[in-house]
Amino acid sequence: MSTEQTYIMVKPDGVQRGLVGDIISRFEKRGYKLVGLKMATPGKDHLEKHYADLSSKAFFPGLISYMNSGPVVGMVWEGRDAVKTGRVMLGATDPLKSDPGSIRGAYALEVGRNVCHGSDTVENAQKEIKLWFPEGLNSWTSAAYNWVY
């Protein structure tokens, strides 16, 4: 167990369906600390960098076009095991295989419209945070976190 930062992004379908508040709320209430938050319309080049590892996949053009269909909301959450637990909170990539208590399991039915992204490893989280928040993050402390840890 370690204190980590993870990059979570509400995808265009999640933004347009009004799910941003709920997704933020789930991470906040779980006890994670918000250290970065922004709405962005990143464009094709930036999205292709974000998903570079998937560029050889047949679904890549469709994925980029879906991600480029409207603004996204990117955030960085910090706390114990944030990367692994963040993925559990999101649910499986295919929403039909997601636990119903997870974000995708609660709000999605289709792998190509699965509402949110979460970093899959600590190394990728660091890369994604640099890509989406080149200006850096916000460091802060609150006595409230003494009740979480």
Ligand code: RTP
């Ligand atoms: P993400 O990066 O968005 O958090 O998703 P992930 O790690 O759970 O899944 P990954 O394999 O990295 O796929 C990235 C996104 O591509 C879309 N996808 N479509 N049509 C398909 O078979 C297919 N497979 C993946 C999904 O939107 C997935 O989240």
